[in-house]
Amino acid sequence: MTIDTCDFKGKKVIVRVDFNVPLDENGKITDDTRIRGALPTLKKVLADGGALIIMSHMGKPKGKVNAKFSLSQIVDAVSEKLGVKVQFAPDCAKAADAAAALKSGDVLLLENLRFYPEEEGKPVGIDKADPAYDEAKKAMKESQKKFAATLASYADIYINDAFGTAHRKHASTAVIADSFDADHKMLGYLMEKEVQAVDNVLSNIKRPFTAIMGGSKVSTKIGIIENLMDKVDNLILCGGMTYTFAKAMGGKIGTSICEDDKLDLALDIMAKAKAKGVNLVLGTDCVAGDAFSNDANQQIVPANDIPDGWEGMDAGPETRKLFAAAIEDAKTILWNGPAGVFEFDNFTGGSRAIAEAIAKATANGAFSLIGGGDSVACINKFGMADKVSYISTGGGALLEAIEGKVLPGIAAIKG
Ligand code: AMP
Numbered sequence: 032m033t034i035d036t037c038d039f040k041g042k043k044v045i046v047r048v049d050f051n052v053p054l055d056e057n058g059k060i061t062d063d064t065r066i067r068g069a070l071p072t073l074k075k076v077l078a079d080g081g082a083l084i085i086m087s088h089m090g091k092p093k094g095k096v097n098a099k100f101s102l103s104q105i106v107d108a109v110s111e112k113l114g115v116k117v118q119f120a121p122d123c124a125k126a127a128d129a130a131a132a133l134k135s136g137d138v139l140l141l142e143n144l145r146f147y148p149e150e151e152g153k154p155v156g157i158d159k160a161d162p163a164y165d166e167a168k169k170a171m172k173e174s175q176k177k178f179a180a181t182l183a184s185y186a187d188i189y190i191n192d193a194f195g196t197a198h199r200k201h202a203s204t205a206v207i208a209d210s211f212d213a214d215h216k217m218l219g220y221l222m223e224k225e226v227q228a229v230d231n232v233l234s235n236i237k238r239p240f241t242a243i244m245g246g247s248k249v250s251t252k253i254g255i256i257e258n259l260m261d262k263v264d265n266l267i268l269c270g271g272m273t274y275t276f277a278k279a280m281g282g283k284i285g286t287s288i289c290e291d292d293k294l295d296l297a298l299d300i301m302a303k304a305k306a307k308g309v310n311l312v313l314g315t316d317c318v319a320g321d322a323f324s325n326d327a328n329q330q331i332v333p334a335n336d337i338p339d340g341w342e343g344m345d346a347g348p349e350t351r352k353l354f355a356a357a358i359e360d361a362k363t364i365l366w367n368g369p370a371g372v373f374e375f376d377n378f379t380g381g382s383r384a385i386a387e388a389i390a391k392a393t394a395n396g397a398f399s400l401i402g403g404g405d406s407v408a409c410i411n412k413f414g415m416a417d418k419v420s421y422i423s424t425g426g427g428a429l430l431e432a433i434e435g436k437v438l439p440g441i442a443a444i445k446g
Contacts, residue, residue, distance in 0.1 A: 032214045034072060034190065034223070039081030043133060045186035046072060046219065047203045049193040049424070050087035050105060058104040065195070066105070066112055068424050072192045072219035073113060073138075082133035084185050085109070086123060086141040086203050087193070094148030094155050102143050113138060123147065124178060130185035141182075149178035150202045176209075178202045183210035192219025194425040197440030198432075208443035216444050221424065226441060228400050228421040229432045237362035237398065238264060243354070243385055245270030246368030246405060249293050249300075254434040255367065256300060260307055265357040267312040269350075269370035269381065273334065274343055276301070276313055282335025285319065287343040312357050316347030318371070318378060325375035345371030346381025354381075358388035362396065367403040367430070373412065382409045390418035402429040 048069040053061045060066075076083050090100040103119055110117040115138050120126035123141035133139055144150040152175040154167035161167075179202040183189065189211045191197070196204050208216050218226065232240070242263045244252050249272040259266065268276065274287035279297040304311040317334045319341040320327030331347045332338065346354065358364060366389060370381030386409060393399045401410050402423035410416050423429040432438055 032217050034075060034217050034219055037079075037188070037217060039076045039079035039188065041135060042081045042188050043084060043130060043186040044076045044081045044188045044190060045084040045086060045182060045207075046076070046190045047193045047196075047207075048073070048085055048087050048219075049195040050085075050102065050109070051089050051195065052105060054104060060105060060108055063108060063112075065424065066109060068221045069192050069219070070112060072190060072221065075220070076190075077113070077115065077136055077138070080135045081188075082135055083138040084126070084130055084133070084141065085117075085138065086144055086182065088145040088150065088196070088203075089143050090145075092143060092145050094145065094151070094153075096146045100143050100145070102140060106140060109138075109140060124181050126185060127181075144182075144201075144203050147178060147202075149175045151199070152201065152206075175202050175206055179206035180210055183207050187215060189216045190219045191216075191440050191444060192221045193440070194222050194225040194423075194428050196428065197222065197225075197425065197438040198428040198436070200439035205439040205443040213446075218441070218444055222441070224421070225423060225425060225429070225432075228423060229429070231398050232363055232365045232400050233262065233433065233435070236262060239361050240363040240365075241265040241267065241357050241361035242365045242367075243267040243269060243358070243370075244368055245272070245366075245370050245382075245385075246403075247271040247288055248290060249275050249297060250290055252368065253296065253300075255430060257303075258433065258435040259365070260300075260303055260309055263309055265310045265312060265361065266304060267354050267357055267385075269314060269346055269354065269385070270368055271343075271372075272368075273313055277335045277343075280335065283337055284335075284343065285337035285339055285341040287319075287337060310357065312353055314346050314350035314381075315353065316349045317343035318345040318347055318380065320344045320378070323372070325377050327377075329377070344375070345378040346384070348380075351381055351384035354385055355388040358385065359392050359395075361392050362398070364389055364392060364397055364399040365433070366399070366401045366406045367433075369405050369409050373405070373409050379409075379412070382406075383413055386410055386413050386415050386418075390415055393419055402426070402433070 271288040276297040279294040373382040399419040
């Protein structure tokens with residue numbers, strides 16, 4: 032069953048969304064992207080004549096009630112966006128009566144699921160080293176099943192539209208799905224879009240395929256780099272991680288960020304790329320700064336000959352041209368991680384050049400997926416969000432999907 036083919040008329044539908052929105056100190060929402068992301072699914076259920084039970088987590092209350100993370104703070108915003116006065120259930124595990132009373136068109140928002148440790152299913156107050164830990168974990172898994180069954184009992188149909196937590200096997204994102212048969216559980220529109228976007232870069236690839244991996248550390252990206260190596264034509268490596276490569280090849284990198292224990296790994300990646308016929312694109316020059324600061328003095332130097340006391344902080348002009356050439360002809364593009372310290376306005380040039388090349392390729396018909404917190408922040412900083420094909424809403428979930436891992440939230444529905 033899919034959300035498009037399902038008729039929700041007269042049904043109670045429990046939807047897991049990601050309403051983990053940032054709030055300011057007065058509890059006001061500072062970015063409502065996540066709420067807007069879930070609206071198509073929520074509106075489809077209401078338009079069909081269903082009743083909605085919405086559930087989400089917010090922040091990390093660690094299994095305890097904490098007013099700072101109460102979803103009551105967003106009831107008005109959700110009401111306004113849905114055009115329906117949203118009811119609130121102050122205890123997500125004791126909402127049976129409120130759910131039973133819902134009529135077609137009604138909406139009930141449950142309090143933060145993570146006020147219960149059962150949501151995440153991790154035993155609390157016991158250390159992993161404790162001999163009793165395994166027993167505690169087993170007991171917690173049992174109570175997690177009960178918690179999930181309670182949530183499931185509120186509704187006829189379950190929809191998961193929370194891509195941001197799809198890589199977690201939590202009560203509301205995966206375990207709950209066991210209570211519904213295949214005709215009564217489905218992905219929401221946002222999830223469907225994310226799954227499609229990942230499929231476009233992992234399976235349904237139009238060539239050439241250029242992946243751009245940046246950011247500070249090669250160690251955190253290695254799983255993705257290895258999985259992509261079998262798929263891409265061009266692999267651009269940029270940002271802080273590339274100084275580990277420069278050093279591994281015998282270059283001088285000054286005070287640039289470097290993972291000294293990953294020099295062999297860098298050489299191994301280069302050898303693998305060669306063996307697989309992947310065009311590995313590394314920068315040739317960089318913008319070096321004499322301090323880790325926006326106001327640092329700058330000079331353009333070879334990426335493998337950075338003077339002592341200077342650090343590589345952005346891609347240089349020659350490198351930007353190399354990157355753009357490998358991006359502009361591509362028909363599939365994936366970008367994760369900036370080419371420099373983009374948070375400093377004086378070191379955004381490399382990341383901006385990448386964003387511009389992606390925009391150009393997209394205008395020429397390429398599919399471009401931008402994912403992972405920092406590249407999304409880059410695209411937004413440059414005001415170019417509407418010039419790429421898809422911006423993923425799920426940082427960790429997207430990265431795990433691209434690593435080729437099965438996401439529990441999706442597997443629970445699709446099998
Ligand atoms: P990551 O979390 O690994 O995706 O890395 C993102 C971070 O890498 C951003 O905060 C960037 O500022 C940082 N970054 C990118 N290039 C460099 C660089 N050359 N030196 C230090 N940090 C960098």
